[in-house]
Amino acid sequence: MIPCRVALKRALFSLTMLVFAGFAAAQSERGTISGTVRDTSGAVIPQVKVTVTNTATNQPVEVQTGDSGDFSVVDLRVGSYTVRADKTGFRPAEITGLTVDAAASVRADLSLQVGQSQQVVEVQAAAVQLNSEDSKTTVTINQKLVDTLPLLVGGAVRSPFDLAALTPEAKNIGGDAGFSLGGGQAASYGATLDGVSVTTSRALQKSWVASNAPSVEAITQFTVDTNGFKAEYGHAGGG
Numbered sequence: 001m002i003p004c005r006v007a008l009k010r011a012l013f014s015l016t017m018l019v020f021a022g023f024a025a026a027q028s029e030r031g032t033i034s035g036t037v038r039d040t041s042g043a044v045i046p047q048v049k050v051t052v053t054n055t056a057t058n059q060p061v062e063v064q065t066g067d068s069g070d071f072s073v074v075d076l077r078v079g080s081y082t083v084r085a086d087k088t089g090f091r092p093a094e095i096t097g098l099t100v101d102a103a104a105s106v107r108a109d110l111s112l113q114v115g116q117s118q119q120v121v122e123v124q125a126a127a128v129q130l131n132s133e134d135s136k137t138t139v140t141i142n143q144k145l146v147d148t149l150p151l152l153v154g155g156a157v158r159s160p161f162d163l164a165a166l167t168p169e170a171k172n173i174g175g176d177a178g179f180s181l182g183g184g185q186a187a188s189y190g191a192t193l194d195g196v197s198v199t200t201s202r203a204l205q206k207s208w209v210a211s212n213a214p215s216v217e218a219i220t221q222f223t224v225d226t227n228g229f230k231a232e233y234g235h236a237g238g239g
Contacts, residue, residue, distance in 0.1 A: 029223075031100035034072035035108040037065050037085050037093075044069025045112060048087045055080045055096075076100050078221050083108045091115040098125040101140045102223035141166055141222040159210035160222070167224040176205040181224075 037048045048065040052073045065071045065085075078101060084094040090112040100106055113121060141163055153162045161179055164170045169182045177187040187205070 029102045029221075030075045030077065031102065031104040031106065032072060032074045033076060033081060033083060033098065033100065033106045033108050034070070035083070035110060036069045037071070037087075037110045037112060038069060039090075039112055039114075045087060045090075048085050048112070050110075051084045051086070052076070053082045053084070055082055078102050083110065085110040085112060087112060089114065092120045094120055094122045095125050096122060102221045104223070140224075146219050146222060159206065160213050160219075161206050161210060163219075163222040164224060169224060176207050179206050 033052055035050075037045045037050065039045055044065075046065055046067045046069055048069070048071075049062060050065060050071045050073075051060050051062050053060040054077065056079050061073050061076075063071050063073055079099075081098045081100055082094060082096045083098055084092055086092045091114070093110040093112050095108050095110065098106060098108055108125075111121075145166075146163065149158065149162075151158055153159075161172070164179075164181070165172055171180045172178055173180070173186055179189070180186045181189050
């Protein structure tokens with residue numbers, strides 16, 4: 001009972017596989033960075049300019065914190081980001097090396113100190129040991145594995161099913177219709193590309209879905225979520 005998403009190098013497509021077939025126009029491989037800006041006493045600071053920058057493209061996205069000091073930046077491509085908070089009368093605060101995986105929600109809380117704007121308080125993001133944003137469990141296959149795994153599997157060109165098979169919640173009992181996720185019945189998953197269903201029948205053969213999938217060269221990351229994933233996948237009956 002798992003949604004799986006593929007992030008692509010061209011950033012034009014997203015592939016999602018779900019237990020139980022269904023359609024959801026809002027599904028995406030994009031991620032989210034959210035957080036709260038506070039002062040050193042712990043009080044929230046409204047109207048702070050927050051800039052989220054993709055370190056690979058140097059493309060910034062600017063938002064402002066609300067009355068509760070919270071901010072959220074959505075629709076972010078997979079990659080590394082820097083988050084900076086600026087407000088008059090405070091030293092800017094910055095978090096660097098923040099990693100956004102496919103369809104991930106990442107927390108970035110910042111603390112501002114009173115001082116001159118020329119002085120920046122910089123924090124290096126650490127690996128997240130516990131995800132406090134949601135209750136889902138995520139397995140991510142990174143670009144290195146995607147690029148270096150054998151191109152041919154069982155005499156055929158590698159497909160997204162071969163990537164999904166590397167995760168603990170996948171099972172392949174053999175045959176073209178023997179693939180299952182999260183303890184679901186075989187061939188009971190669903191698949192979407194750019195949020196549009198690419199399944200061709202109620203009995204889902206791997207060969208049919210794989211024929212609609214992007215090429216291996218287009219995939220940069222593959223993510224499988226179990227338990228507590230976003231409401232946009234609620235039609236999948238728990239997975």
